[in-house]
Amino acid sequence: MAFSEFRPLDENSLIAYIKATPSLSSEISDSYDGLEIKEVGDGNLNFVYIVVAPSGSFVIKQALPYIRCIGESWPMTKERAYFEAVALKEHGGLCPQHVPQVYHFDRTMSLIGMRYLEPPHIILRKGLIAGIQYPLLAEHMSEYMARTLFYTSLLFRSTTEHKRAVAEFCGNVELCRLTEQVVFSDPYKVSEYNRWTSPYLDRDADAVREDNVLKLEVAELKSKFCERAQALIHGDLHTGSVMVTHDSTQVIDPEFAFYGPMGFDIGAFIGNLILAFFAQDGHAGQGNDRKIYKEWLLRTIEDTWNLFHQKFTALWDENKNGSGEAYLPAIYNNPELQKIVQEKYMKELFHDTLGFGAAKMIRRIVGVAHVEDFESIKEANIRAGCERRALELAKTLLKKRRDFVSIGEVISAMKQVQS
Template sequence: MITKQTAYEPFTTDSVVDYLKQRELINPESPVVCEEIGDGNLNYVFRVTATDSNRSLIVKQALPYAKVVGESWPLTLDRARIESESLLQAAKVVPELVPAVYENNPVLASTVMEDLSSHTVLRKGLIEGKRYPELAKHIGTYLAYTLFYSSDFGLEPAAKKELATRFVNPDLCNITEDLVFTDPFFDHETNDFPEALRPDVEEIWADDNLKLEAAKLKQLFLTKGEALIHGDLHTGSVFVTEGSTKVIDPEFAFLGPIGFDVGAFIANLILNYLSQEARLTDTSERNEFQDYLLAVIKETWEVFTETFSGLWKQDGKGAFITVPGYLDYVLSQILQETVGFAGCKIIRRTIGLSHVEDIDGIENSEARINVQRAALQVGRKLILKRESQEKIEDVIALVRGAGNE
């Protein structure tokens, strides 16, 4: 039996089966079916199923480069360890909201985890106009627990500093720093948009006020090590059923600003909201589904803040926790930063290197351009007006208004 690997080597559909059998994660005598199912930019993902028992596992393996670009963009393999440890960290407080991790192999940069085939990728479900009644409650709870208990509000200072040393993630942070906060605001070669959108894009590049605010948000991302954040919490990183929600893929995890995770999730709901202008042709049906998406944003924020506040009062650390007004100040800062980060994410996903299927999948090119134009308007307003947003209803009104301009 092989129990230790001595060198990294990318898996194939054959070698990953051999590995699982050697590790007895699947019965060595079982017939199996293996398929590569990954469609992401950075990793291999395999599903391996023992056909005699229907035991099914997911094996995710990091590549030493970005798949979306190739070997000219090298990346550290340590991100696989970071992803695995982040899932395990989340499982300490919300085990029902993340997939179970069965093994992490730092040499092979691989993680063996629960198969979520019974679930749907949230992005796909929302594109199809499906509703998930527990989604907002689950994501709000996930955000509150994972962020509070990895922050100075919920950890002793020494424990927080130890956590920070385990989640140093420069390669993937650099991706975010460039692709979210820098490149879309300048005429950079990584940007990707149709020529018909160029006048709108050039307005962004020429807007020094917008770029100043983006620079401030980037500085927050670079310097505000507030909590262990997921770092890439979009609707493609959430698997759902009507009653279950699982957050996956935290390979971008590091100690960053709380509002970045909240903003990333909200941004993706806004992008889907805007895409429905071209996807749902029946006006009544479209309005109802868009209202649902805005309600999810509102409820997610309310569950997050109510749960975070409860944890603060129950388990808060430090002498200032009981000072009147401190919690309100923290939540106000998180909301404003959430709004700004959401705006950066929306602009990035519209004209940056990596887009979203919600919009790119719109077949009519004119309708797609109109949605992209609306997305740039919304993203811009979220960034510029973030400091005036006092409650989540203000954000929803801004999105609804900007999207109708």
């Protein structure tokens, strides 16, 4: 075999690789006339090639043993591609409408071949910056999260299946550690990697590092992240890991997947929608004040949680006499008890969601990796204003999350900060 040991591919060697790989060459009917290959990786970590021929197409994603946007000075196991492939297949099996199909995986090469999400698919974050409404977004994302999280939890699985899967994903520890560092640690200490819109936010960044209550709360969330194997989470579910059209919603890039707290995924998605909301004022102008768009974003945030709640508890009801071992039917088979059990579970999950969502927001404002929503606002003082409002809300959510009873109250808090 031509590729019996790892090597980084480029546009040329990729063709040789495809020719040697039936599961890929068959996708383009083995015909290489008019084949076009383009590297498009705009993500932070990996290389992504789009392969389009008249007869078909696919995407090749390869992990190199370091973090792409930083370089070889920050090594990172290429085994992440393995966990990404396993998660894509697992989540894809549970929710095929919203996960691209995997055609091929090569562990030696840390390489995944998957469906090309053809235009007009774009990265959701870019759509949000452009002010495009996606009427099915909340519906689709709540469906994706409800199904992937429910079916990989002990609400559906036996302990035997659960512990086997937990053990396997313990292997993705390097990626977990990266999250621990950039989400739960660096923003709360002096770190060479941190940055923010300076000098505007200098005092805000200081305040984050000096806020004892905030640090107390973020420690609790970090413990949950490190210790609680609740479900197979995506692990990086921001708006840059979702590709969309008007009708289609596709979740990509689960290389951070492991058994962790469900609220980390739901919070990542909702937290990034909240960032998109606070960035809108920086995109307003030329006769578009983004007011209507902001209303749509608020509705989408509210709908995402409420639909998730509805779909998740519906799956629970449907499967309450199934093989899940958390709540045995012989014990929890009365409607009143089933109701209070679900209410308690969903309440904790809601508070986890707000806490993790807030932590993900904070790190995007004062940590190493920022979001295009804010970065694309050219005027620094306007950007800083947007970021400060998002930061203020995030701190409130993180510290007072247990006081929030519904997503409606979060929306109210957002409006209040905004005004």
